[in-house]
Amino acid sequence: MKLTSKGRYAVMALVDLARFNNINPVSLRDISLRQGISLDYLEQIFSKLKKDQIVKSIRGTQGGYVLSKKPNEIKLTNIFHAVDEKVKTVKCKKDSKKGCNGKATKCVTHNLWDELENHINSFFDKKSLEDLLKSNNENRI
Amino acid sequence: MKLTSKGRYAVMALVDLARFNNINPVSLRDISLRQGISLDYLEQIFSKLKKDQIVKSIRGTQGGYVLSKKPNEIKLTNIFHAVDEKVKTVKCKKDSKKGCNGKATKCVTHNLWDELENHINSFFDKKSLEDLLKSNNENRI
DNA sequence: ACTATACTTGACCAATTTAGTCAGGTATGT
DNA sequence: ACATACCTGACTAAATTGGTCAAGTATAGT
Ligand code: FES
Ligand code: FES
Numbered sequence: 001m002k003l004t005s006k007g008r009y010a011v012m013a014l015v016d017l018a019r020f021n022n023i024n025p026v027s028l029r030d031i032s033l034r035q036g037i038s039l040d041y042l043e044q045i046f047s048k049l050k051k052d053q054i055v056k057s058i059r060g061t062q063g064g065y066v067l068s069k070k071p072n073e074i075k076l077t078n079i080f081h082a083v084d085e086k087v088k089t090v091k092c093k094k095d096s097k098k099g100c101n102g103k104a105t106k107c108v109t110h111n112l113w114d115e116l117e118n119h120i121n122s123f124f125d126k127k128s129l130e131d132l133l134k135s136n137n138e139n140r141i
Numbered sequence: 142m143k144l145t146s147k148g149r150y151a152v153m154a155l156v157d158l159a160r161f162n163n164i165n166p167v168s169l170r171d172i173s174l175r176q177g178i179s180l181d182y183l184e185q186i187f188s189k190l191k192k193d194q195i196v197k198s199i200r201g202t203q204g205g206y207v208l209s210k211k212p213n214e215i216k217l218t219n220i221f222h223a224v225d226e227k228v229k230t231v232k233c234k235k236d237s238k239k240g241c242n243g244k245a246t247k248c249v250t251h252n253l254w255d256e257l258e259n260h261i262n263s264f265f266d267k268k269s270l271e272d273l274l275k276s277n278n279e280n281r282i
Numbered sequence: 283a284c285t286a287t288a289c290t291t292g293a294c295c296a297a298t299t300t301a302g303t304c305a306g307g308t309a310t311g312t
Numbered sequence: 313a314c315a316t317a318c319c320t321g322a323c324t325a326a327a328t329t330g331g332t333c334a335a336g337t338a339t340a341g342t
Contacts, residue, residue: 001261002229003142003254005330015249027288035249036242041331047290060339061287088143101177108156108176108277112268113144119264120142123257136249146301168317182302188319201310202316 007085009037010045014079015132017055018071025064045083052082071130080124087120089113148226150178151186155220156273158196159212166205186224193223213271221265228261230254 013031020026028046032039046065049055054074055065067074080086090113091100099107154172161167169187173180187206190196195215196206208215221227231254232241240248 001142001144001148001226003232003257004328005232007142008232008250008254011253012248012250029288036244038331040333043288043290044331050289057289058339059287059289059337061285061341063288063339065289085142091144091146091149103177107153109149109153109273111276111280112152112273113149116144116261116264120257120261123260127253132250132253135252139252145299170317179302181304184317184319185302191318198318199310200308200316200318201312202314203311204309204317206318 004085005041006045006083007080009035009041010049010079010083010085011076011132013037013042013045014049014054014067014074014129015136017065018067018129018133019136021067024062025058025066027064030064048083049079052078054078054082067129071133072128074129076124076127077121079129087117087124089117089120145226146182147186147224148221150176150182151190151220151224151226152217152273154178154183154186155190155195155208155215155270156277158206159208159270159274160277162208165203166199166207168205171205189224190220193219195219195223208270211271212274213269215270217265217268218262220270228258228265230258230261 012035016031016035017026020030028039028042031037032042046055046057050057050065053068056068057063057065090110092098092106092110097104097106099105099110101107153176157172157176158167161171169180169183172178173183187196187198191198191206194209197209198204198206231251233239233247233251238245238247240246240251242248
């Protein structure tokens with residue numbers, strides 16, 4: 001069970017963006033340099049974030065990205081959903097009645113994994129970008 | 142973030158084993174047939190479970206595997222540890238002072254991922270094989 | 283109008299991981 | 313002896329990951 005870079009970078013980048021968001025749009029180039037993430041890769045990530053209306057883009061010189069919502073309205077769930085970082089614990093199709101092994105009934109561990117999935121998602125539902133900003137500021141003072 | 146088959150199968154197989162454990166050792170062949178898991182793959186998994194003393198093996202005809210401990214003493218944590226299904230959320234090396242990007246300080250999301258890791262592990266620490274047996278029996282009655 | 287900046291899009295790829303298979307072997311109860 | 317079932321290690325096809333590369337388009341400032 002591991003987190004992929006896409007999800008990790010998306011959150012890193014958004015925290016960075018939120019911190020410098022006050023005055024001007026923030027360019028991916030700056031984020032790339034500050035956070036050590038490949039610019040080309042960031043572009044892929046931000047195109048997804050934009051599609052889910054987490055950020056807005058401003059083109060041209062002095063352009064960049066800004067948050068579409070307030071930091072406390074952006075939950076990790078939203079970010080992960082945007083970049084397709086999904087939590088997948090069950091093997092079977094959730095809606096189907098069939099089990100993961102192709103049998104007619106759900107397997108002996110199905111409920112467990114489902115519980116686990118809920119447990120993890122509840123974490124992502126609670127955490128907002130604002131929470132991250134706060135805890136980060138505390139560390140810096 | 143997804144669960145691998147190795148971890149999933151290990152738990153499936155142990156639940157199966159625990160249910161038929163009362164009288165005789167259980168052969169991997171039986172588990173393979175009941176749970177629809179490749180026999181060769183099961184053998185790899187059980188060699189790891191044995192190394193961590195979660196199961197004992199009995200060779201020869203009528204041989205098979207038995208649990209080394211009581212079901213309530215076997216936590217998911219133990220199983221996952223045995224089969225190298227590890228929860229990895231941070232990118233950096235945990236003990237090192239350096240961040241994931243090679244910089245001298247931990248990145249802006251490090252604490253978040255660390256929290257997440259604890260959150261997930263607490264789930265695995267709580268759940269025992271006995272819990273799974275119980276909830277499974279309830280479903281069958 | 284020109285140019286530098288920075289977003290936009292889509293194709294492409296190397297490395298790693300996963301989820302097994304395959305081919306042998308060894309121990310043991312009957 | 314022989315069938316059963318554990319044991320071991322090598323191997324591999326397919327998927328995923330974590331990017332890179334190339335060729336745009338829009339806009340602000342000069
Ligand atoms: S995970 Fe859903 S049936 Fe096995
Ligand atoms: S994850 Fe630990 S420093 Fe980034």
